[in-house]
Amino acid sequence: MKKNEVSILGAGLIGSLLSIYLKKRGMDVHVYEKRADNRAGAYKEEGRSINMALSDRGWRALEKAGLREKVLPLTIPMYGRQVHNEHGATTFIPYGKEGQAIYSISRGRFNQLLMNEAEIEGVNIHFESKIEDVDLRTNELHIRDKEGQQEKVGSEVILGADGAYSSLRTAMLKQVRFNYKQEYISHGYKELSIPPTEKGEFAMDPNALHIWPRGSFMLIALPNPDKSFTCTLFLPFEGERVSFENIRDEHDVEGVFQTYFDDAYQKMPNLVSEYFNNPTASLINIECYPWMINKSLLIGDASHAMVPFYGQGMNSGFEDCLILDNLIEKLGANAWELVFAKFQKSRKPNTDAICRLAMENFEEMKADVADPKFLIRKRIEARLHELYPNDWIPLYTMVTFSTMSYSEAYTIGKLQQNIMDGVMSNPLITQNWDKLDYADIIDRLDKAKAV
Amino acid sequence: MKKNEVSILGAGLIGSLLSIYLKKRGMDVHVYEKRADNRAGAYKEEGRSINMALSDRGWRALEKAGLREKVLPLTIPMYGRQVHNEHGATTFIPYGKEGQAIYSISRGRFNQLLMNEAEIEGVNIHFESKIEDVDLRTNELHIRDKEGQQEKVGSEVILGADGAYSSLRTAMLKQVRFNYKQEYISHGYKELSIPPTEKGEFAMDPNALHIWPRGSFMLIALPNPDKSFTCTLFLPFEGERVSFENIRDEHDVEGVFQTYFDDAYQKMPNLVSEYFNNPTASLINIECYPWMINKSLLIGDASHAMVPFYGQGMNSGFEDCLILDNLIEKLGANAWELVFAKFQKSRKPNTDAICRLAMENFEEMKADVADPKFLIRKRIEARLHELYPNDWIPLYTMVTFSTMSYSEAYTIGKLQQNIMDGVMSNPLITQNWDKLDYADIIDRLDKAKAV
Known part of the structure; x- marks a missing residue:
């Protein structure tokens, strides 16, 4: 029987980047992907993708792999x-300080680039290879290839980067004392689009994430280099006045x-056909532990799939790869079990934190961003950050524009939230917000942190 | 292909009782059980059972099936x-009012009785029939029989009473929007025993549940009709001074x-051999939703496995059967989907409540019951219940000696807990407890309920 040094399940964004890291360390790396290779011929998106937003954690991981410059041309800064309110009027809310942006990128194109880079490095990607079972005792993969033949492949280590419906995790689920949670939210989503104008220009400002928040539902749009926007409609599946069931x-x-x-709507000539041709997809949150059994490890969505509302699914997965690679660097390429044990122990509280934040941000996105008080709150926080750049860092900035651990960001974010709730409870805040005693607010935060 | 009217997965306590109910309604009922029939020949317990404690909900369900009188001789009231403290001194804490008891019963013997009764009714139990897959689209079971032959059996309805590791639930897990959580606690357990004395008598009072609470671990013992006690040792798997890992x-x-x-220890001559021959078992909490897909339904542990610390696992499963049977009675035997939909909707908040209570009671059992203040707290609550029998019902009584819904018991229990926390915070409570203004406590509860 063939035996690989490293088998990676899934040639998605995380599996591809991970394969590059490990190949650069001189390992023999094989990636198994159930889909066919979509890089040749006419490229067709699946119609169920939400555009990705690359932020600092993602960029840092790409940088270590030497990929920043290659990825940049695929992106558009937001x-x-x-x-957008119901009358079409717009308000712009900056994500951070001047010049700080998150970068829109198409999942499909990005994935193709990473697979190309992996193959250039010498990674073997085996397409149309379905993992039917994983024997965790012997570290054997049972693979069904495109001809329908079953093959068993041994591996020194198995890395499950095979996403929310991971085959490796399914095998782990049958092991004793594997803790697991999968939770679907009440909302689903559908991909739609806004094409370029007749003159071939962007139909809206391309350097922003557009959002139409409507309380129990919302629409968003992210720009593409071809001057179209990829839109995502989030609606409840059932009930409510506006739901997928009722359309x-x-x-x-x-x-x-x-x-x-x-x-x-005025910019969406293909709305109706896209609505009925594109599938309605569901949104899942997954948490589990442990992530390792013997010499196999879950990574990325396979271990912590999150809802997309903080734009950190891919970024956190890339950060997983970076942290794992740093541990291999430090502990050596033969200490797999020690590397995995340290990885899961240090990383789990952080992915729990970002899973929770992503869930909480859904409420903010669909409701609060339409509230005038929300705008003032954001302004006060921006001012605090301007005056005391090291003492008050807005939560969104900690998550998106820093590489502080997610759990630290979460904890500080909650303290700041409590203080801001107090500040905002002042009935005159709309008028007085710029006359606040900012030093006192910082004092309160310092005291809260000291507890 | 053969097609059953009703297929039940699992001939355990819940599956057997359920089969009796449905057979009594004139249905064609087939039960598939993966274990061999253990009723013939020398009966051997598996060495990993915790004795069951039948309480009011369980008795009520047995009563409707006409089984109370047959079960009673197998039980011992506690x-x-x-x-027991570390010096061997004992304190008795009544479960309820005089005459109220929970009833110790061996899982194995009880299960045999229910299987016998099911067969007397005309239920077909197919032993050594392993469910390898369930096709939820066609309601087909893929069964591997004892000769290793695979058979496909169609069913009008499938009822999964196949416990914490349910095959039906595994099939449902792959369906879209199935919410699922499995959580192992840090403690495991091991079955031990206290045999009868040399004179053939019980070695301790048979009419009590014996408990040796030691903070982070505990031992319990329940009586058997053969005058032995079945003991269960609960220890953390790892870490701590006293853990399975460290023995x-x-x-x-x-x-x-x-x-x-x-x-x-003085009463356990077989301690060492039992300790090393009996397996160390783990404890799982499972919650999921929905419980139904088309015409298949999860019931009992398959839908809500809980830790054993409230003694309600079997009782809640029997109550499931009773409630389901009441719905069939009301809505008719052909309205399966409606029956299932109503069942899951009304029952889920209640099983969530008892799962949570079971988890919380673990803390109480291993720590608080050894605290003198706990005893006073129980006495105050007993007094309140005596003075105001309809206004203050201790949580344990609501769960164990009533058929009030678990979620109502949970909610009222939390209100009472807050009030009792206040009462117990009085530094002189140990001296003054019998001079409290009990009417005022009831007033406070009424106000809390009104909010």
Whole structure:
């Protein structure tokens, strides 16, 4: 039987980047991917992707792999949220300080680039290879290839980068004392698009993440280099006035869009066909522990799939790869079990924190960003950060524009939230916000941190 | 292909009782059980059972099936907890009012009785039939029989009473939007025993649940009709001074028992061999939703496995059967999907509540029951219940000696807990407890309930 040094399950974003790291360390790396190679011929997106937003953690991981310059041309910087109200008026809320941005990128194109880079490094990607079972005792993969033949492949280590529906995790689930949670939220999503204008230009400001928050549902749009926008509609599956269940025909789709998203609707000539041709996808949160059994390890979505509302799914997965590679660097390439044990122990509290934040940010995105008080709150926090750049860092900035651990960001974020709730409870805050005693707010935070 | 009207997975306590209910309604009922029939020949317990404690909910369900009188001779009433301290001194804490008891019963014997009764009714139990897969689209079971032959069996409905490691639930887990959580606690357990004395008598009071609470671990013992006690040792798997990991040999076992459980140790001649021959089992909490897909339904542990610390695992499963049968009675035997939908919707908040209570009671059992203040707290609550029998019902009584819904018991229990925390914070409570203004406490509860 063939025996690989390293087998990676999944040639998605995380599996591909991970394969590059390990190949650069001189290992024999094989990646097994159940889909066919989509790089040749006409490229067709699956119609169920949400554009990715690369932020600091992701960039740092790409940098260590020497990929920053190659990825940059695929991206478009977004400096803030452009909030659209029901009358089409917009308000711009910066994500951070001037020049700070998150970078829109298409999952499909990005994945193709990473697979190309992996193959250039010498990684073997085996497409159309379905993992039917993983024997955790012997570290053997049972693989069904495109001809329908089953093959067993041994591995020194197995890394499961095979996403929310991970085969490796399914095998681990049957082991004793494996803790596991999968939770679907009440909302689903559908991909739509805004094409370029007739003159071939972007139909809206390309340097923002556009958002139409409507309380129990919302629409977002992220720019693409071809001057289109990829839109994502988030609706409850059932119940509510506006839900996937209640949109049955062309008439319903147009009614909802004209009523709630009219300015977007005017820019969406393919709305109805896209609505009915693209699938309605669900959103899952997954937490589990341990991530390792013997010499196999879960990584990325396989160990911590999160809802997409903080834009950190891919970024946290890339950070996983970076941290794992740093541990291999430090402890040596033969100490797999020690590396895995240290990795899961240090990383788990952080991925728990970002999973929770992603869930909480859904409420903020669909409701609060439309609230005038939310804008003031953001302004006060921006001012605090400007005056005391090291003492008050808004939560979004800690998560997105720093590489501070997610759990530390979460803890400090909660302290800041309590203080800001107090500040915002002042009934005159709308008028007085710029006359606040900012030094006193910083004092309060310092005291809270000391407890 | 053969098609059953009703297929039940699992001939355990829940599956057997459920089969009796449905057979009594005139249905064609087939039960598939992966174990062999253990009723013939020498009966051997598996060495990993915790004795069951039947309480009001369980009795009510048995009563409707006409089984109360048949089960009673297998049971021994336990009127309270007999708490053993490290010096062998004991304190008795009644479970309820005089005459109220929970009933110790051996899982194995009880299961045999229910299987016998099911067969007398005309239920077909197929032993050594392993469910390898369930096709939820066609409601087909893929069964591997004892000869190793695979058979496909169609069913009008499938009821998964196949416990914490349910095959039906495994099939459901792959369906979209199935929410699932499995959580192992840090403690495991091991079955031990206290045999009858040389004179053939019980070695301790048979009408109590004996408990040796030691903070981070504990031992319990429940009586059997053969005058032995089935003991269960609960220890952390790892870490701590006393854990399964740290007990390596005969010397360690005896050291731990002599130090912490000396009065029990004197009565356990087979301790060392039992300790090393019986497996160390783990404890899992499972919550999931939905419980139904099309015409298949999870019931009992398959949908809500809980830790054993409230003695409600079997009782809640029997109550599931009763509630399901009541819905069939009301809505008719052909309205399966409606019955299942109503069942899961009304039952889920209640099983969530008892799962949570079971987890919380672990803390109480291993720590608080050894605290003198705990005893006073129990006495105050008993007095309140005596003075105001309808206004203050201790949580344990609501769960164990009533058929009030678990979620209502949980909510009222939390209100009472807050009030009792206030009462117990009085530094002189140890001296003054019987001079409290009990009417005022009831007033406070009424106000809290009104909010």
